[in-house]
Amino acid sequence: MEFYAPESVRCMYVHWPFCPYKCHFCPFVALASHDQFMGQYHRALLSEIEQYASRSTSETAARTPLETIYFGGGTPSTYPNELLQETITTVRRLFGIANGAEITLEVNPGTVMPGQLAFWKSLGITRLSIGVQSLNDKVLKGLNRHQSARDVLPLLTQASEFFESLSVDLIVGLPGVDADEWRSMIHQIVQWPIQHISVYFLTVHEDTPLYFKVKKQEVTLTPDDDLVDLYTWTRHILVEHGFEQYEISNFAKPGHQSRHNKVYWQRKPYKAFGLGACSFDGTIRTQNEKNLMRYLQAAEKKGSVQASWETLTRQQIHLEKVMLGLRQSTGVICKDILDGLTADEHRQITDRIASLMHAGLIKDVDGYLILTSEGISVENGIASHLSL
Ligand code: SF4
Structure with missing residues (x-):
């Protein structure tokens, strides 16, 4: 069953799976040490997008301008400039992008090249979502996430010159970050030039390196009750500093809620492209191939990259x-x-x-x-x- 393109699909997700490292807690379709495939993947992605546009059931469906586009990953800030530009140009040509559309790019600190912020802005990107997670370099390194707290504030300060909507992601419950450290981090973060904060609980996903460390008792997790106390404290502080809680994990200054994520939560249709990407047409969920080689081969042969579908009961x-x-x-x-x-x-x-x-x-x-x-x-x- 192929994804049916209802005319109401106005939200697009594009998956960029490449990462400079693989974090030990990561459950996403993300590939480290595969940068040599970036060009080939990009061409496959464009081929998938073009095939979808040509299959659309009506002229109107193909031409409904998009209201939100989300480049997620992986680490989309490693998408080479000229290739990202080609993707956005292709999407604009095939579907149109509405005036005032929200276009988000996920960014990891330490991956942004000089001049890239201005370039992203020139492409029409309106919002950056920055994966901060923690300001404790040692804890992050222990989880194979090689980023430095020193990079974060300069990045945000520069980014705030180009973007009116900046979001940061944080993880509560990372092993090695105690309550005092978490509280002090939140006190710093509310002073930053940002308009949106996502606070996620650490989830230990099966078959991740973190899962095996926990199993071998090499890592101790924070007890659930302590996490709930920290989360409740965090909610209050964020609200005190003008961030409205509009979803359990999401807080925004007025006018800065994520329009794209609200589409998921409201169960509206969306179309997703790329490795392992999931789409929803209002009834059926489909998922693309998660294996890079199979995805590339299918896209190159102009075949279907879809691996599975399910009609919800x-x-x-x-x-x-x-x-x-x-x-x-x-x-x-x-x-x-x-x-x-x-x-x-x-x-x-x-x-x-x-x-x-x-x-x-x-x-x-x-x-x-x-x-x-x-x-x-x-x-x-x-x-x-x-x-x-
Ligand atoms: S940077 Fe993000 S997507 Fe990449 S491995 Fe880490 S958590 Fe996963």
Whole structure:
């Protein structure tokens, strides 16, 4: 089943998988020591984009200007200038890019060449998302992430001359970063010239080097209760400094929420290109080939680079609506999650909503179910409690 291109797809993701190192906690489709394939990969990516445009079901679908484009990775700041320019030019020619579109590029500190910020700006990029994670070089190095805290602030200061929207990613719970150090980092970061902060909990993904270190007890993880306390403290400090929490992990100054990520959370369609990239057409999720050689060969032969697809079951759709909806500060429309349920299911979910409200974990605001402060730290449990 190939991805169907609904006319409403106005969001594009482009995956650049190359990284200068492979972090021990990384679950993404990311390749270190493969830079020799950058040119070939770029051509394959363009071929995938061009084939998609030519397959689009109608002239309108192919010509719906894009509202958001997100270059993620991997480390897209290592995308060679002239190649990135060619990709953006191709996308603009084939689909059009709306005036005021949000175009984000993920950047790792230490990978930005002189003059590159101005160049990215000239391409129409509007927003940089900078992978800071921690300011403790030793901890990062221990996780095979070779970046220096000294690079971060100069990069942000220079970038703020070119971009009005700068975001930083942080990871709470990195082994070796204690609560005092985390608090002092947050106090520094809120002074930086940034408009958006994403705070993610460290997740130990199976088969990553970190997973094996934890298994061998070479690394001790912060207990969950301590993490929840740190997260709650962080929320308060960020809000005090003018960052509104609009999603469990995301905080933004007014006008700087990520429009692209909101498309994912609102379950709107998006089309993704590149190695391992996942697309969603509103019903079906597809995923591209994750093996570089197979991806390159398929794209070069102008064949399909898609490796799998899945039609979501009604249970999966229900859980996604609840989970993604509750993560957002706007909540989930209660009617939306009750519509289409059998009488039994309806009664069951309504009872559970009532008990969660009684426990003070969610509240009903004009028909929207919203997590309370107490509910935010146990969102996963609440969402699974409301699953079918
Ligand atoms: S830089 Fe990002 S994508 Fe690359 S290995 Fe590290 S975490 Fe993964």
